[in-house]
Amino acid sequence: MLPEIEGTTPFDSTMARRGYALNKMCFSFNHQANREAFRADPEAYMRQYGLTPQQADAIRSGQVLAMLEAGGNAYYLAKFAGIFGLDMQDIGAQQTGMTKTEFQAKLVAANFQ
């Protein structure tokens, strides 16, 4: 077993197996028509990709940490976030429990490490 990294889950074989359906759905969002189909009927779209109950709940919640726990990969989830016009600082703020302004300040503070 590799040592745990705090606040971090490398996308390994366990996560790749667990998250396949969720990631496959997010991969489909490369295409505008698929993003529109999801928007029009999210539940039908999730059924089409066979999401597990955990994955569907995570998508409904809009919580990125829950999507990661369900096997989501950051690169594919970013395409889901794009549907809602969220940028990476929005996503970072949500996951760290900060406001976006606080998260931006944390990034800038890295200059003084």
Place this chain on the structure above:
Amino acid sequence: MAKIIGAVGTSHIPAIGGAIHKGVQNDPYWQPFFGGFPPVQQWLGQERPDVVVMFYNDHGLNFFLDKMPTFAVGAAPQYLSADEGWGIPAQPPVPGCQDLSWHLIEALTEREFDVVTCQEMLLDHAGTLPLKLLWPEGDGQGGWPVEIVPVCINTVQFPLPKPGRVYALGRAIGEAVAAWQSDKRVLFVGSGGLSHQLDGKRAGHINKGFDLQFLDSMVSNPEWATRYTNHELVELVGTQGVELLMWLAMRGALVAAGPGVREVHRNYHIPISNTATAVLALTT
């Protein structure tokens, strides 16, 4: 024989494409990043490379988890891009250098790097943004001034190729380019990094000390980062900071240009999006 003119490492972030599209490169947020490029552009204007070998990682545009190659070499006549899910404008097609693609594929296989070959390949922001940063007018009416050979390295799904192996891949590519029967001038580009993490409770992780040491190592001690495992690199530089593997490949390729690597220019800036960004140009 082909001539290796040097190597450039640069960060890639989708938001950079958005900033270029909006024309806000000189805004206070963006200027410290874009301001790092004019000296590199000027150098490239003098050196005039014909072909770029682009080490990059796909972010789920061309490859999905159904078929995930560790190393993939493009062999297409041209490379198309797409909006990647965010509605960003696609770049004009980038011409491929098929002669060099197949020369590399044959040379790599001979060296026991058994790569996946792609006669069609969508190029995501990691492949297109470095071109746009290095040749800002390059997608205009005159077309891109270079052809490319994209070399995609898996950073999506573990296990990732080991840092030492990635460096060795770069070395093999550099030696193959140096032996290529051609009068073309070749530039290596490593696209990725530096430290950043998009996912998890540690999102926003940046390691300035490591980044600066890594940049120094690129000049004078290029194998320095190969002492780490990928798991250790993730801990040090973040889940996406491990994209610095692209820089290791790029620097390995430059070894074939001979000793006495010198720095043309560097810039390091925190943050753009969630990322510690850098550009570094090297020549011999």
